[in-house]
Amino acid sequence: MEKYSLLKLFKHAHKYHENWQRAWRNPTPKKVYDVVIVGGGGHGLATAYYLAKVHGITNVAVVEKGYLGGGNTARNTTIIRSNYLWDEASQLYEFALKLWEDLSQDLNFNVMFSQRGVLNLGHTLQDMRDIERRVNANRLNGIDGHVLSTAEVQDIVPLMNCSPDSRYPVLGASWQPRGGTARHDAVAWGYARGADALGVDLIQETEVTGIRRSNGEVVGVETTKGFIGARKVACVTAGNSGVMAAMAGLRLPIESRPLQALVSEPVKPCLDTVVMSNAVHGYISQSDKGDLVIGAGVDAYNGYGQRGSFHVIEHTVQAICELFPAFSRVRMNRQWGGIVDTCPDACPIVSKTSVKGLYFNCGWGTGGFKATPGSGYVFADTVANDRPHPMAEAFNIDRFSSGALIDEHGAAGVAH
Ligand SMILES: Cc1cc2nc3c(=O)[nH]c(=O)nc-3n(C[C@H](O)[C@H](O)[C@H](O)COP(=O)(O)OP(=O)(O)OC[C@H]3O[C@@H](n4cnc5c(N)ncnc54)[C@H](O)[C@@H]3O)c2cc1C
Incomplete structure (x- = not known):
């Protein structure tokens, strides 16, 4: 029986997976x-x-x-969010976020936009003051933003180490529920x-x-x-x-610098939001296929090679393990770099x-x-x-x- 179904599957694959139309032309x-x-x-x-x-x-x-x-x-x-501080920037990012909300329909193509929310963690009193100021500015601009306590953060991300004994205790966060991710x-x-x-x-x-x-x-x-x-x-x-x-x-x-990212082996769903922390210096989300998608800061030097330095990877992974000790047992699969243009x-x-x-x-x-x-x-x-x-x-x-x-x-x- 099983043999028969496998054969059918094989035949099906051959019958329907040929003569695909090009998604776009290849013009001269x-x-x-x-x-x-x-x-x-x-x-x-x-x-x-x-x-x-x-x-x-x-x-x-x-x-x-x-x-x-x-x-x-x-x-x-x-990572997609619009919670920037100044009117000019938040207006532009919020305009983009509104377009994201209808983009799959507009393009008739599933861009897998997932509004799973974005947390920006605060680890010091000054972090929390900055977060409050930014969230207040966002709300004045009609952008969704909330200041969360440690307990509320823990509620959203049970796996995160929110213990007061950690090296950089989580004192709270800004939370933008309409933020999230999309399939690049x-x-x-x-x-x-x-x-x-x-x-x-x-x-x-x-x-x-x-x-x-x-x-x-x-x-x-x-x-x-x-x-x-x-x-x-x-x-x-x-x-x-x-x-x-x-x-x-x-x-x-403009300065051009390498920025790296890395993904783990796929693991069962364990993180259904985006977590960013400036203090421990890392950000993380889980892709739909289960990889942990991790990034941090730019390399300190200018360059055009699409790769980055090893010590940045080490620092990034340390930051993530600081927040999620359980992830120390997850194996990393791939790492890569891109070149970003940064303005002053x-x-x-x-x-x-x-x-x-x-x-x-x-x-x-x-x-x-x-x-x-x-x-x-x-x-x-x-x-x-x-x-x-x-x-x-x-x-x-x-x-x-x-x-x-x-x-x-x-x-x-x-x-x-
Ligand atoms: C590791 C990493 C993580 C990031 N994470 C995030 C994130 O979480 N959220 C977020 O909002 N942003 C993130 N960014 C930034 C984001 O990726 C970029 O700002 C954005 O993708 C830029 O899009 P783009 O279309 O302008 O650039 P690109 O996608 O780089 O397109 C520019 C294109 O120009 C082409 N090109 C260059 N020179 C020439 C030439 N002479 N002739 C013809 N073609 C040329 C290149 O081949 C390239 O395809 C991240 C970037 C990196 C590298």
Whole structure:
């Protein structure tokens, strides 16, 4: 009987798992586009999707040096929340969170958005004061936020060591119930499928090596597959933005640094929320397939290698074991790194530049995955109308000369 079913299963697999349609086309680049987006990560693909969907601009190419979503989009720990301190930042992240809430329906693709809540732990009196200030600011901005006591935290995460005898006792936390996680590559694929269906050309394995200008105006990009003409060029190349800017003779106030993550072997469901701690310096959630997904801070040096230093892994794992002694017996499966762009104020740049027709969306640092839909939406609007979207105004590159910085180091917290 069992043999018969296995045979049936085998036949079924062969019968139905062939001739799959491509999820998107593999087009040859046209000579000229209205907009060329450099970088096929979540932000670039979302920008293309909203350019086509909201603004009707479909003569668009996304040029990606590797494969779609293979940069930080594929490498991040997928934490989504909007509980930033300052009005400008929290407004943008909250806008993104609202888009997340309907994204699977909008894209007709399950991005596995899971609102399992995010806890930011406080371990000192000053931590708790900062948490109270941030939660109060969030509530004034209509963002869900609660200050929890130790007992309430323990109730949500029974496995966590909340003992007063621990080295960094948990005194409480901020809690954003609408925060959570999403499936990173599904987000890239959903936007890619949506953009392709609206006519956008997705051009993979093609590196942009130069930005061609004439009379101070962008005219196209040099690529490893030849020149592609463009009326506008929008750079969304997290980790490589400084390199891109240099191609146009610009300098960005950005540093590129490795950020690592690691996952354990899959274990039974034991953690149904996201836990972040700035003091012990680590964050953790459990993926739907059971892995513990763990991250911490950037490496201290600048670089472009997509890997990180060993001592950071050690420090991260120590932090997690401090909070969850039971996890000391779990084996780690994989570790990797991505390159993040960090700005001096831990906030992004979404901006026009001094070169006509050239735009940058970068500097999301260690926390841009959560912003993907909002970032794509406001950047598409900025590019389409050649002026900052109202929500992008504060993230103009000029703030580094005017001094109007939006310092989110406190809320970006753990990783910067
Ligand atoms: C380990 C780690 C953990 C993180 N955890 C979180 C988290 O929990 N929550 C959160 O919100 N954020 C997190 N982040 C940050 C987040 O991943 C990024 O901010 C976000 O994914 C950036 O998206 P993107 O589309 O701009 O970048 P990417 O996905 O990196 O896309 C940029 C693309 O540009 C391409 N590119 C670069 N140069 C060129 C060129 N010359 N020509 C053509 N293509 C080019 C790259 O190949 C890449 O695919 C984390 C990042 C890392 C590395």
